[in-house]
Amino acid sequence: MSVYTLEEKDAFTVLGFGTELTSNYTDYMGIAKEKADFWAKVTTDGTLEKLKALADDSFVFAVNEAYDNKMMYYVGVLTNETLPDATRVIQFPKGTYVVVKGDAATAEELKDTLTSLAFGQALVEEQNYEYVGGPNAAVEMGTHDGKFFGEMWIPVVEK
Structure with missing residues (x-):
C-alpha cells in the first residue's frame, strides 16, 4: 500500500520566520539538530505565537526551501498578512503535490516521520511525477487522541 496520494492544490502563501541550515545536506543528524534547536527557539521566544495570531487556520508549517543559494528552514502559517520582522513570504505554486499523511506522539516526531516517508519512500515510488525543487512543508494540523x-506537501511536476 502506498504511503502517499497525489493532490491538486491552489497556490498559497506561508508567512515564515526562518534560519539558514549550515550543516552539509548529507549530514542528517546535523540538520535534525539545527531544526530542533530552531524549533525550540521559536516556541519559547514568542515567534510561533505571533505567527499563530495572524493565521487563517490552525495549521503550523515547517518549510524547507533552497533560497538564494542557501538551505533554509522556516516555521510559518497560512496568511495573507505580514510582519515587518518576518524572514520571508513563501509562495507555494498551484499544481500537483505529493501528500503524505501521518501522526506521532510529538510535533517534532511528526515532522521527522513525514519527511522521512515523503523523501525516503513516496518520491522514490512515484513513477509519473518528480520533485524538482521549490518549497516543501510538513504541516502540523492538530491533535487527536x-x-x-x-x-507533508511536496510540489511535483510530470516526468
Whole structure:
C-alpha cells in the first residue's frame, strides 16, 4: 500500500520566520539538530505565537526551501498578512503535490516521520511525477487522541 496520494492544490502563501541550515545536506543528524534547536527557539521566544495570531487556520508549517543559494528552514502559517520582522513570504505554486499523511506522539516526531516517508519512500515510488525543487512543508494540523497529526506537501511536476 502506498504511503502517499497525489493532490491538486491552489497556490498559497506561508508567512515564515526562518534560519539558514549550515550543516552539509548529507549530514542528517546535523540538520535534525539545527531544526530542533530552531524549533525550540521559536516556541519559547514568542515567534510561533505571533505567527499563530495572524493565521487563517490552525495549521503550523515547517518549510524547507533552497533560497538564494542557501538551505533554509522556516516555521510559518497560512496568511495573507505580514510582519515587518518576518524572514520571508513563501509562495507555494498551484499544481500537483505529493501528500503524505501521518501522526506521532510529538510535533517534532511528526515532522521527522513525514519527511522521512515523503523523501525516503513516496518520491522514490512515484513513477509519473518528480520533485524538482521549490518549497516543501510538513504541516502540523492538530491533535487527536493525544497524538499530533498532519501532512507533508511536496510540489511535483510530470516526468
